[in-house]
Every structure is written in structure tokens, then in C-alpha cells.
Amino acid sequence: GENVEQHPSTLSVQEGDSAVIKCTYSDSASNYFPWYKQELGKRPQLIIDIRSNVGEKKDQRIAVTLNKTAKHFSLHITETQPEDSAVYFCAASRPGGGADGLTFGKGTHLIIQP
Amino acid sequence: KAGVTQTPRYLIKTRGQQVTLSCSPISGHRSVSWYQQTPGQGLQFLFEYFSETQRNKGNFPGRFSGRQFSNSRSEMNVSTLELGDSALYLCATRQDPSTGELFFGEGSRLTVL
Numbered sequence: 001g002e003n004v005e006q007h008p009s010t011l012s013v014q015e016g017d018s019a020v021i022k023c024t025y026s027d028s029a030s031n032y033f034p035w036y037k038q039e040l041g042k043r044p045q046l047i048i049d050i051r052s053n054v055g056e057k058k059d060q061r062i063a064v065t066l067n068k069t070a071k072h073f074s075l076h077i078t079e080t081q082p083e084d085s086a087v088y089f090c091a092a093s094r095p096g097g098g099a100d101g102l103t104f105g106k107g108t109h110l111i112i113q114p
Numbered sequence: 115k116a117g118v119t120q121t122p123r124y125l126i127k128t129r130g131q132q133v134t135l136s137c138s139p140i141s142g143h144r145s146v147s148w149y150q151q152t153p154g155q156g157l158q159f160l161f162e163y164f165s166e167t168q169r170n171k172g173n174f175p176g177r178f179s180g181r182q183f184s185n186s187r188s189e190m191n192v193s194t195l196e197l198g199d200s201a202l203y204l205c206a207t208r209q210d211p212s213t214g215e216l217f218f219g220e221g222s223r224l225t226v227l
Contacts (some may be wrong), residue, residue: 004155
């Protein structure tokens with residue numbers, strides 16, 4: 001089945017700086033790569049996603065890049081703000097969900113230092 | 115419209131007991147997935163139901179089971195509880211398996227003593 005590795009597990013950055021979280025996946029048939037944000041005590045929520053026919057996608061201060069050949073994708077957050085502090089999860093799945101559903105990485109705890 | 119509703123939100127059980135958790139999806143969502151969340155392990159996929167059929171299952175023992183009703187509501191059951199089953203159980207729904215975004219409930223926090 002699919003295996004998603006996520007790094008780093010904890011990331012501390014100064015407010016206003018950029019943050020980058022990286023993920024690798026194992027199943028070359030995976031074509032859907034979402035990122036979820038989970039604030040303390042709250043439910044995970046989708047912040048951005050990308051499909052394998054696209055190499056990069058941006059939404060205001062966040063962007064995701066995908067390298068299908070290397071089987072890795074990254075989340076980029078620019079001009080970080082205190083409200084960006086949360087746990088971020090990457091995920092991957094095959095078309096239609098596949099046999100393993102949506103496989104998540106173990107999460108990155110992003111800390112924004114004032 | 116109403117979000118994903120999970121009940122109960124908190125529960126405490128002892129080893130050997132069983133537990134049933136419930137998930138009511140967003141109106142129109144027919145796919146329901148269940149995830150176990152523990153510190154350090156992230157979100158681990160349990161199973162997904164669509165149109166009352168289990169369409170895939172994660173790597174969990176047979177003590178973990180689920181079902182889906184005709185109104186798309188889903189339940190999951192854990193029998194013969196073990197200490198390691200203590201976790202936050204999250205339900206996530208979407209219109210159908212081909213739709214990308216999952217909408218999560220707030221979870222049911224299970225503590226096994």
C-alpha cells in the first residue's frame with residue numbers, strides 16, 4: 001500500500017519568515033495530494049490540494065509543489081503569521097481513493113515564534 | 115449546512131469492553147471514512163464506506179469494524195478493547211470516493227483504562 005513520509009516533525013520559524021514542509025510517497029499510481037491543517041483541539045481542515053497533472057498550485061500565502069518523478073511534494077507558507085501555528089498533514093491517494101483510502105503523513109507541528 | 119457530527123465526543127471504557135461510535139455526514143455526502151489519531155502516529159486509515167458497502171480497509175485487526183446505513187450515517191465498533199486503542203477517532207465524509215476533499219468531524223476521544 002501507499003506510504004507517506006513527512007519531514008520535519010517539528011518546525012519553528014520566526015513570524016514573517018517562510019516555512020517549508022516536505023513529503024514523499026511510495027505509490028507511483030497516486031494522483032491526489034492534499035494538505036490538511038489541524039489547530040490545537042480542532043478538526044483537520046483542507047488548506048490546499050494538487051493533482052498529478054499539475055506541478056504547482058498557489059493560494060495566497062500557501063503553495064504546493066509536486067515532483068512526480070521523485071515522488072515528493074512540498075507545502076510552502078510565506079510571510080508566516082501566528083495563526084499559521086498548527087499541525088500540518090500531507091496525504092496521498094490513488095484515483096477514486098484506492099484500496100488504502102487517503103494515506104496521511106505523521107504530521108508537522110509548525111510553531112510561529114513572535 | 116450542518117457539518118459532520120460525531121457522538122459521543124468523549125468516553126471512557128475499560129479493557130475488554132466494546133464501544134460503538136457514530137458519525138452523521140454532511141447532507142449529500144455518501145462516503146464516510148474513519149481514522150484513528152494518536153500522538154506521533156498521525157492519522158491512520160481504518161475504513162471507508164460508500165453506499166452501505168465497505169470499499170477499503172486499513173491495516174487494523176478484526177476487532178475494528180464498521181457499517182453504514184441507508185441514510186449514510188456510519189458507526190464503527192471496537193470490541194475487546196485494549197489500552198492501545200485509546201485515541202481520537204475521526205470520521206471524515208465526502209460526496210463520493212472520487213471527490214477529493216474530506217470533511218472531518220470533531221472526533222470521539224476514547225480512553226481505555
